[in-house]
Amino acid sequence: xxxxxxxxxxxxxxxxxxxxxxxxxxxxxxxxxxxxxxxxxxxxxxxxxxxxxxxxxxxxxxxxxxxxxxxxxxxxxxxxxxxxxxxxxxxxxxxxxxxxxxxxxxxxxxxxxxxxxxxxxxxxxxxxxxxxxxxxxxxxxxxxxxxxxxxxxxxxxxxxxxxxxxxxxxxxxxxxxxxxxxxxxxxxxxxxxxxxxxxxxxxxxxxxxxxxxxxxxxxxxxxxxxxxxxxxxxxxxxxxx
Amino acid sequence: xxxxxxxxxxxxxxxxxxxxxxxxxxxxxxxxxxxxxxxxxxxxxxxxxxxxxxxxxxxxxxxxxxxxxxxxxxxxxxxxxxxxxxxxxxxxxxxxxxxxxxxxxxxxxxxxxxxxxxxxxxxxxxxxxxxxxxxxxxxxxxxxxxxxxxxxxxxxxxxxxxxxxxxxxxxxxxxxxxxxxxxxxxxxxxxxxxxxxxxxxxxxxxxxxxxxxxxxxxxxxxxxxxxxxxxxxxxxxxxxxxxxxxxxxxxxxxxxxxxxxxxxxxxxxxxxxxxxxxxxxxxxxx
Numbered sequence: 371x372x373x374x375x376x377x378x379x380x381x382x383x384x385x386x387x388x389x390x391x392x393x394x395x396x397x398x399x400x401x402x403x404x405x406x407x408x409x410x411x412x413x414x415x416x417x418x419x420x421x422x423x424x425x426x427x428x429x430x431x432x433x434x435x436x437x438x439x440x441x442x443x444x445x446x447x448x449x450x451x452x453x454x455x456x457x458x459x460x461x462x463x464x465x466x467x468x469x470x471x472x473x474x475x476x477x478x479x480x481x482x483x484x485x486x487x488x489x490x491x492x493x494x495x496x497x498x499x500x501x502x503x504x505x506x507x508x509x510x511x512x513x514x515x516x517x518x519x520x521x522x523x524x525x526x527x528x529x530x531x532x533x534x535x536x537x538x539x540x541x542x543x544x545x546x547x548x549x550x551x552x553x554x555x556x557x558x559x560x561x562x563x564x565x566x567x568x569x570x571x572x573x574x575x576x577x578x579x580x581x582x583x584x585x586x587x588x589x590x591x592x593x594x595x596x597x598x599x600x601x602x603x604x605x606x607x608x609x610x611x
Numbered sequence: 612x613x614x615x616x617x618x619x620x621x622x623x624x625x626x627x628x629x630x631x632x633x634x635x636x637x638x639x640x641x642x643x644x645x646x647x648x649x650x651x652x653x654x655x656x657x658x659x660x661x662x663x664x665x666x667x668x669x670x671x672x673x674x675x676x677x678x679x680x681x682x683x684x685x686x687x688x689x690x691x692x693x694x695x696x697x698x699x700x701x702x703x704x705x706x707x708x709x710x711x712x713x714x715x716x717x718x719x720x721x722x723x724x725x726x727x728x729x730x731x732x733x734x735x736x737x738x739x740x741x742x743x744x745x746x747x748x749x750x751x752x753x754x755x756x757x758x759x760x761x762x763x764x765x766x767x768x769x770x771x772x773x774x775x776x777x778x779x780x781x782x783x784x785x786x787x788x789x790x791x792x793x794x795x796x797x798x799x800x801x802x803x804x805x806x807x808x809x810x811x812x813x814x815x816x817x818x819x820x821x822x823x824x825x826x827x828x829x830x831x832x833x834x835x836x837x838x839x840x841x842x843x844x845x846x847x848x849x850x851x852x853x854x855x856x857x858x859x860x861x862x863x864x865x866x867x868x869x870x871x872x873x874x875x876x877x878x879x880x881x882x883x884x885x886x887x888x889x890x891x892x893x894x895x896x897x
Contacts, residue, residue, distance in 0.1 A: 449800070462799075469800060566729035
């Protein structure tokens with residue numbers, strides 16, 4: 371194909387600064403959404419395993435409703451459908467202070483919260499029931515048994531699938547460009563607009579995502595090793611890093 | 612881990628090598644071999660290229676290809692050439708061309724200096740300039756009154772870039788497509804939406820209540836639309852230009868213009884005498 375690569379577009383002009391801004395926005399968006407997702411995931415995942423139906427139902431509804439609608443739709447929902455429900459002054463304030471960023475955070479966090487929830491539920495349900503019964507028999511209340519015994523073990527068990535989910539969340543943050551969030555993919559397109567060099571810009575974006583994801587995978591592998599309970603889970607396969 | 616990285620880099624390298632060496636024949640030879648001209652065009656940019664109420668993919672740019680470019684190509688190659696349409700957007704159109712997925716971009720692409728380094732352009736087939744779409748009665752009257760305001764633009768367009776350079780205090784929000792930007796304007800996320808005047812006219816005409824909207828401001832940019840081709844394909848470019856020039860000289864172009872932009876057209880947008888003169892002059896000089 372007759373295409374002349376000109377890699378210097380990536381560091382001449384403002385391109386470098388844009389990529390950096392994009393990277394910062396992607397990381398900010400992903401970290402905030404991740405915190406939201408993990409919080410929602412732990413609460414709803416734990417609630418789905420309790421034996422009291424009125425507590426299980428709302429959690430089940432949350433999971434099935436949010437994970438079964440495409441993320442793109444949620445982006446539009448939080449950006450276009452939620453603000454009209456807010457009082458006028460708050461709405462105007464939000465529009466002046468990066469409403470698209472907060473809408474993107476909510477969309478990403480709530481959507482991935484539903485997916486985290488299933489990961490956590492599977493972690494909790496893989497713990498033998500006797501463990502829970504043993505915890506309760508020592509005099510702990512149900513809430514204490516969850517908080518002190520069941521959830522800490524479940525969180526260790528689910529590190530590999532949770533890493534997967536975290537990587538998905540980071541990559542899905544690019545969907546936020548549809549509502550105008552200037553994240554990494556957005557900035558690579560920006561460079562393309564200014565320089566008409568699409569392949570160079572996309573390659574730069576690809577490499578940055580790859581490095582970010584490899585870094586997360588490495589950190590999670592370290593966390594897995596660091597917090598492993600000796601003798602509890604078969605070792606040897608925890609992380610290749 | 613190191614080995615994984617090496618394999619990945621090798622794979623990426625191979626892909627690029629393949630892209631460099633692939634496609635030995637020229638675009639004209641490819642069109643001759645397949646009997647098809649593949650164009651990249653828009654699906655939501657009335658009246659240049661869009662899907663109408665009857666679910667047909669039509670528009671001024673598409674008509675120009677069908678009635679000005681295809682006849683010249685068919686004559687040159689001695690057989691009827693078929694037209695195949697693929698969707699392109701501001702972000703995908705140059706990659707579509709350079710990766711050989713399409714042979715010609717015929718939509719609403721502005722001919723710019725930077726783009727000329729990546730692709731070749733045909734004669735200009737439409738002239739417009741950037742303006743603003745606002746709610747009727749808005750205090751925004753043009754580029755001089757957008758300081759501190761929230762302005763939507765289409766990502767990948769030249770207009771966003773000009774605003775960023777000329778009015779850095781404006782809060783620019785860029786959307787990948789027209790419907791999202793218009794929705795943001797309708798709901799107040801932004802106070803104005805900037806795009807080429809003709810695109811705004813198309814959007815306004817298609818809006819549920821066209822009278823609620825106003826197009827304001829003088830052109831703050833000059834946007835000549837051209838058809839784009841891969842670089843260094845002089846045969847194809849000459850044929851496309853010959854087709855456009857012939858359509859302008861024979862009056863076919865103005866018939867099509869009237870069909871789409873005339874008083875009874877999809878988006879009434881009268882041709883100014885200056886623009887008409889410009890089109891005729893560039894057609895003669897070719």
